[in-house]
Amino acid sequence: MQIICPGCGNYTVFTPDLEMCSNCGRRFKNARGIFDFVDSSDRSDERSFYDKAYTASKKDVTTKQTVDSVWPLWESPDAPENKIVFNRLGNLKGKTVLLLGNGESVKELFFVKMSPEHLIYSDLSTHALENIRERFDLDQYHQNLSFAAIDAHTIPFPDESFDVIYGFAMVHHLPDLDLFFASVIKALKPGGFTIFMDDAYAPLWHHSKQTWLKSFMHMSHKKTGISPEDYRFSMSGGFKENDLADKIRSAGGRPWFCRTSLLTYLYYRGVRKLMPVKLSTVFYSRSLSNAIRSLDTILCRIPLLNKNQIRLIWGFSKSQG
Ligand SMILES: C[S@@+](CC[C@H](N)C(=O)[O-])C[C@H]1O[C@@H](n2cnc3c(N)ncnc32)[C@H](O)[C@@H]1O
Ligand SMILES: [Zn+2]
Structure with a gap:
């Protein structure tokens, strides 16, 4: 696999140990050894919102x-979409996989x-x-797992x-979908496919947020913060197939779509926002x-x-050629 240097456009073989562009000398990694392929002026409001959010969520690790410990998350009762996404992915053996906007x-x-x-794994x-x-x-995965800002x-x-190419709860953060789809289609191999998960336009939910839930929603945005792009999307009401x-x-x-979760979504959202954490074993039983x-x-x-x-679980495939 190769990488295109964002500085000069030169193609270089991409390995986890790659440090800099041999053509223009641009350093690909930051001081902490993470690849950073984002130009500092790109998406600067959104990036600085998430830089702050992820700095705040840093924990001391003893x-x-x-990696095995994450499996139960795919079966979380509050997120039936997770299992659907996982089943849609199929077998990843021998495949090249790009995770976009994967946050933490x-x-x-x-x-x-x-x-x-x-x-x-990118964000x-x-x-x-x-x-x-x-x-x-993650030491044992050094040869086939890389982290990169993209x-x-x-x-x-x-x-x-x-x-x-995979993106969970991230496409709705993108202001230019045409540019995004063009970029993804190019990067996919013939016969390759994408899987995404975002919120769909649900008229009842959207109408509720615009009327009787409006002040509650603003309070929630104030309390937990919302990124500029997330706010834009939230006001638009969600993706329409x-x-x-x-x-x-x-x-x-070639697109495909699948929807899930109405009562489940509302129930767990209510539990998270309104119920004391100490009662969560009851509500999540x-x-x-x-x-x-x-x-x-x-x-x-x-x-x-x-x-x-x-x-909304959705995506598209690229024809064999
Ligand atoms: C709602 S979070 C979802 C994170 C993660 N996928 C998850 O399910 O928890 C949205 C993520 O999209 C990322 N993001 C926003 N704009 C992006 C862009 N233009 N390219 C890549 N990632 C982006 C943000 O940094 C953030 O981590
Ligand atoms: Zn270069």
């Missing part, structure tokens, strides 16, 4: 966690156990990547580099979670509610 989400570290040829912010590296024991609009790898499909087809991809999930599935057979499911 014992590093193993750890469930994706499990992919390295699936023997990919190379897994690139706009280097700070997120530093946190992950500090928390996990702006998803300008993927710095040559055409046809990846079998799979038809809009995405048009853009994806124009870029040359297996029996209650199963009951909520089953009721959600039944309710979503009603067409009106079906169209209001909030989690």
Whole structure:
């Protein structure tokens, strides 16, 4: 695999030990050894929001966690979308995989156990990547796992580099979807595919946020903070399948979509925002979670509610050529 130097456009063989561009001398790694392929002026508001957020979430680590320990996250009762995403991914053995905007989400570290040829874990912010590296024991994966700051609009790898490009809760942070889709289609190998997860346009939920939940939503944004791009998306109400499909087809991809979670989403969101943490074992108990999930599935057979499911798992494939 090769990397394109953001400074001079030169192609260089990409290895975890690569330090600088042999053509222009640009250093590829920051002082903490994380690749940084983002130009400092790019997405500076969004990057500085997340740099601060991930600096604040840094923890003192005494014992590093193993990659095996993340598996239960794929089966979390509060996030049925996780399992759907995982099943959609299929076998990653021998594949080149790029994770975009992965922040400090750890469930994706499990992919390295699936023997990919190379897994690139990226985000706009280097700070997120530093946190992950500090928390996990990753020495044995040194040859096929790299951490790199990348702006998803300008993927710095040559055409046809990846079998799979993945982004969980990140595409809605991108202000230019046309540029993003063009960049992704180029970077995919023929027959390669993408998997994303974001919030869908759900009229009932959107209307509620614009009316009776409005002040509550503003309070929540004030308390926890919201990035500039997240705020823009939240006000727009979520992704509509038809809009995405048009853009994806124009870029040359074949789109697919799947929605899940209405009652489950609202229930766990309410629990997280309103209930004391010490009661979480009750609200997250297996029996209650199963009951909520089953009721959600039944309710979503009603067409009106079906169209209001909030989690959108989606993506596209690139034809074989
Ligand atoms: C809501 S967080 C999701 C993080 C992670 N995927 C997760 O599921 O927890 C959105 C992430 O997108 C990243 N992001 C925002 N703009 C980006 C861009 N232009 N390119 C790549 N990542 C970006 C942010 O740094 C942030 O980590
Ligand atoms: Zn260069």
